[in-house]
Amino acid sequence: EQLKVFAPATVANLSCGFDVLGCCLDSVGDEMLIKKNDLKTVRITRISGQDLPLEADKNVAGVAVNALLSELNIDQGFDIEIDKKIKPGSGIGSSAASSAGAVFAVNKIMGEPFTKQELISFAMKGELLASGNAHADNVAPALLGGFSLVRSYCPLEVLSLPVPEELRVVILHPLIEIKTKDSRSIIKQNISLKSAINQWGNLGAFVSALYTKDYDLIGRSLQDEIVEPIRSILIPYFNDLAALVAFNGALGFGISGSGPSVYALCRGDKNATKVKNAIQNFYSDKMIDFELHQSSIN
Ligand code: HSE
16 A cells, blocks of 8 residues: 655744744645555655655654554554655755655555544654754644644644635745754744734734735734844845835745745735746845745645
C-alpha cells in the first residue's frame, strides 16, 4: 500500500496572529510518496531538491510519523520519499509540509485511526525538531486547509476559519535563509499591555472580517507591532516592499512566519497579479535572487 500526497506550503503566522494564525496555499508545496515496508521501521528513502537528513530521528517527517505510530502502539514500518519544492528556512512552512504530509498519508494508509485535528499534535513533533518549538500555526492549516486559529496550545484546540473566496496571496521569497530557531531567538519575551491590546484587537477583527468577508477590515487588521518590527530588520527592503504593495492596492502585507518570505493579501486574481508584477520589477534590479508565488487559500 502506498499513497502520493501534495504537502502544501503555509503562511504562518500572519501578522497579528503570532504562533496562532496560519493559512494554507494551494499552488506551492512538496510531493511525498509514502509506502508500507516490512522492516518495522520508518525510513526516509529519498529526498530530492534539498539536502536534508535521511535518518528518521533527524528528519521532521520521520519524527512525526514515529510519534503517530507509537500512539497506535504498532510496529508497522514505512518508507518516505520527498520531492522537496519548498526550501527550508523560507518562511512558508517547509518543515510543516513534510511533517503534516507524512502523518496525513500514514494515517490514510492505516485506515484513518486519527482525525485531522488529532494529527496536528503528531506533526507538531516535527516542528519541535525543526525549530525547538512545537508551534501549530503551520501544521494545522497544512492538515485542515484554509485558515486555522490555535485557540489554545494546552490543551490543543484549533479552529478552522472561513476563507473569503476572492482572497489571494502573493509570496516573495528572497533567497536568503533565515532559520526559524534564529528568528525566534531575537524576539522579546515580554510585551506591554498597550501592545497586547492593539494585537488582540487586530486579531479579533481579522477573524470577524473572514466571517463577514470584509476585505477592507482584513487589510486594516493585518498589523503586528510586537514581532514584525524586530524581525523585519532581517528582511531586505521590507519597508520599501510594504509601501510598494500598498500603493498597488494590496489589502495587507507582512512577514510570512519567521521570514525571509513576505506575503501580500490581495482581493482577486487581477490585483494579485498587479502586486506580483510590481514586486518582480522592484526586486529584479536588486542583488538578491528571489522567487515569487501567487496562490489561492484552500
Ligand atoms: N509562528 C512561527 C514563527 C512560524 O513565527 O516563529 C515559523 O514557521
